[in-house]
Amino acid sequence: MELSLATRVVAAHTVLEVGGEVDVYTAPKLRERIAELLDSGVTAVVVDLGRVEFMDSTGLGVLVGGLRKARTAGATFGVVCARDSLLKIFRITALDQVLPLFPSVDAATAG
Amino acid sequence: MATVRLEFTPEPAHVRTARLVGVAVARRAGVPDDQLDEVRLAIGEACARAVARHHRVGMRSAVSVAFTDGDRFVVQVWDHADDDAPIEDEEQITFDVSASLLQGIVKDLQVRPLESGPGSEVQMVWPVRRASRLGR
Numbered sequence: 154m155e156l157s158l159a160t161r162v163v164a165a166h167t168v169l170e171v172g173g174e175v176d177v178y179t180a181p182k183l184r185e186r187i188a189e190l191l192d193s194g195v196t197a198v199v200v201d202l203g204r205v206e207f208m209d210s211t212g213l214g215v216l217v218g219g220l221r222k223a224r225t226a227g228a229t230f231g232v233v234c235a236r237d238s239l240l241k242i243f244r245i246t247a248l249d250q251v252l253p254l255f256p257s258v259d260a261a262t263a264g
Numbered sequence: 265m266a267t268v269r270l271e272f273t274p275e276p277a278h279v280r281t282a283r284l285v286g287v288a289v290a291r292r293a294g295v296p297d298d299q300l301d302e303v304r305l306a307i308g309e310a311c312a313r314a315v316a317r318h319h320r321v322g323m324r325s326a327v328s329v330a331f332t333d334g335d336r337f338v339v340q341v342w343d344h345a346d347d348d349a350p351i352e353d354e355e356q357i358t359f360d361v362s363a364s365l366l367q368g369i370v371k372d373l374q375v376r377p378l379e380s381g382p383g384s385e386v387q388m389v390w391p392v393r394r395a396s397r398l399g400r
Contacts, residue, residue, distance in 0.1 A: 177312040178276035184354075209366050210365050214358030245368035246361045258308055 155179070157204070158186050164262040166197040166231075172204030183212065187219040191226045198223055199261045201233040206241055213224035213248055220252060229253075231261040265334035271326040274318035279311045286331050286339060293333035294392035301370045303390060307339055309362045310386040314343035316355070317384070321345045337390045344383035 156179035157172035167190055175183055190198055200216065202208070216232060223230035231253045234240055243249040255261035269287050272278040286307040287300055295303055299328040307329075323345055332338040351359060367374055372389035 174280070176276075176308060177315065179280050205303070207308075209305060210358050210362035211312060213361045214354055217357050217361075218354045242305070242365060246364045248361070263368060 156182055158182065163199070163258055164198045166199045166229075166262040167195045167203050168199045168201050168233075168258055168262070170204065172206075174207040175202075175205055176207065176209045176217070177211040178208075180215045181202040184215045185220060186242060187215070188222065191219075191228055193223050195228060196226075197229045197262075199231045199255075199258060201258055201261075202239060203233060203235065203258075205236070205239060208242065210246075212264070213242065213246060216252055217248065231255055233261050265332060267333070268331045269369060270329040270331075272329075273324060273326055274315040276312070277314060279308055282311045282329050283308045286329070289331040289333055290337050290390070293337040295337050296393055300302075301388060303337075303339075306370050306388055307341075309366050310339065310341040310388065313359075313362055313386065314341050316359070316384050317343045317345035320351065320355075333392075337377060337392050337393070339386075339388045341386045342378065342383060343379065344378070346382040347377075347384075362394060 154171050156175060159170045163168065163170050169186060169190065171183060200219065204255065220230045232257050234243065237258050243252065243254065268285060268384045270282055270285060272282065281302050290300060290303045311327065311329060318325070318327060320327045323332045325344060326344040370388045375384060377384050
């Protein structure tokens with residue numbers, strides 16, 4: 154399945170809804186979209202992986218890159234992920250200790 | 265024992281093809297269903313690694329993959345790139361994360377330089393359930 158990207162605003166956060174497969178082929182599109190949001194002055198980004206069916210290390214690298222870019226820009230950056238198969242790769246790579254992970258958009262946009 | 269071989273120019277789009285073919289062969293070989301997600305991820309990581317290594321040195325020649333369906337399911341991925349190429353920041357993150365993933369999800373994993381010429385081989389092995397092998 155191709156990558157799908159859509160944005161919406163929830164409680165002053167820009168939520169980037171990601172669907173499909175985030176892999177070595179599609180991850181550059183996600184990287185570009187995150188960069189566009191931060192370059193446009195968005196100060197709170199939430200990447201919602203709720204409809205992601207597959208993610209590889211390229212996708213994980215893009216998320217880490219997004220976190221770094223957000224910090225440089227003075228923005229907040231969160232990732233919504235509740236799917237066990239994805240949570241497993243965050244744990245294996247210890248990126249669950251690096252990326253702010255939330256179980257839901259509500260949790261990511263609260264406070 | 266049956267082997268399916270793929271050769272593809274180092275384009276990221278072809279990594280998905282390799283994943284799809286690899287999982288189909290793994291299923292037929294009798295890899296348990298609950299391991300197929302890991303097989304798919306591992307094949308993608310190994311192929312993406314090979315593609316990235318070729319890209320880094322501007323190499324357009326094909327990377328090669330073999331899926332062998334025997335007493336075990338064996339995946340081999342070969343690249344032909346030199347190891348000395350520079351690596352950029354986010355690419356280094358991805359490279360490190362990919363290595364962690366492969367080590368974390370593949371119990372029988374070997375990464376070694378090719379015996380002749382530049383390049384490397386990733387070999388990954390999974391056990392199979394003989395009773396569930398299809399078409400036999």
